[in-house]
Amino acid sequence: MPSPLISKLERGAYLNDEDRARLEKVVRHPRRVGARENLIHEGEAPSNVHLVLDGLACRYKVLANGRRQIIAFLIPGDFCDFHVAILGAMDHGIATLTPCTMVSIPAETILELTTYYPRISRAFWWSTLVDEAILREWLVNMGQRPADRQMAHALCELLVRFQTVGRATADSFGFPITQEEFGDALGLSVVHTNRSLQYLRQEGLITLAGGVMTVLDVDRLREFAGFKANYLHLTLLSNDGPGMAD
Amino acid sequence: MPSPLISKLERGAYLNDEDRARLEKVVRHPRRVGARENLIHEGEAPSNVHLVLDGLACRYKVLANGRRQIIAFLIPGDFCDFHVAILGAMDHGIATLTPCTMVSIPAETILELTTYYPRISRAFWWSTLVDEAILREWLVNMGQRPADRQMAHALCELLVRFQTVGRATADSFGFPITQEEFGDALGLSVVHTNRSLQYLRQEGLITLAGGVMTVLDVDRLREFAGFKANYLHLTLLSNDGPGMAD
DNA sequence: CGGCATTTTGACAATCGTCAATCAGTGTGG
């Protein structure tokens, strides 16, 4: 089973055997982190780059009034703080939502990879730019779609992203977070998050129980959400189709 | 007068005389574009990279229901489509809001710069990552702040960004766009945009007339908006202080 | 069983959008 990082990168960039071998080596010494732990605080400048290998984490910012916005879901294969070496300090925090497996990659290793492995370097560029594209779509989602469609859109995205790293079946993925946390990502209150969720359930679009999100009708959910996957820039075919990992 | 690209990059990355000279050469043959013209459509894959030298443009997406979300303001020194060479196709459009001066940079030139000028390459990385950081802050802005504070926050950001490229005084900048356009950026209707604007005026925080936005009390506006400039990552001092260009 | 977090529900209030009308500014043709 390839590491989720390689699965992801190969949906947007070409790697050869040497690249893959080098990347596999980077992922050698993972560590476990519990749910809801703060990994990195705003203002810090960690010297290692953190990569999610399993579980679900998030970027977030907390405002003076205590409100929290989750800015991104970090799923297996996602970097937490790839930018910090260049930007100097984190402008947001990183926390786990579920128990996670993570690796810390020394900054020098990243530097080595980007310097001596041009395809890996390009793949990292691709990954960074896709992260940005996802942010743009989230902004559209929050700005222009009503709560229920916004939620549907987020779920369509998560399904695809989990599939590209072998963490989802054709129509379901593990999503064991609270509605409050989900609401923080959508910019909604808990109550309204709950109502939107119920609407999707009642419409027969999804099921969410025991931490598993099942999309009952992928086409209809996409239609309802206005979801087009182009912004994820998954231009290359993956070697292995979707299927539950582990 | 340095090009706005150089002014901007030097707030986050070191360049030497050779770098600056090379970058100046890139900006040699600008062209004028009228207000409200579409420069690049979603789905296109332009072969040149476009750079704003003067004026105000935007990234945007239009939904099936006709609603438009402006995803970013592009000000002098900003790239419109730096990512397209790697991502393959635009996932959003680019349009001018005011008359603009632009340059088209051949993709090979960008490739040359990033290959043979390590400081420029790092500066472009910095710029890309700051764009991403701005998107994160916009997301927080839309998700967690009420309309008037959100608007105030956007204005604080624009003031700083215009200042870094010599397009603003200590408290004012040209902002000749319609309230509908501003609303599209904030995710608000025209009417509510107007009301939020009036609130800021009535509070004595800003003035907007004849296309000039003046911040009457920068500290109070920042306080009201909860604005902290750290996400812009302007870590280096610029050579020339703020001052109206031209 | 008893706590505790989480989900769910109801009632109500605040924010924000929509519709429609008015007002102000600008440019154009006669």
Place this chain on the structure above:
DNA sequence: CCACACTGATTGACGATTGTCAAAATGCCG
């Protein structure tokens, strides 16, 4: 010069969406 059209700003009335508060229900775990 004025009438006219047009765009953009502003206002009021109303409705829809979403947030807040508080309580009840559910589920989980010791």
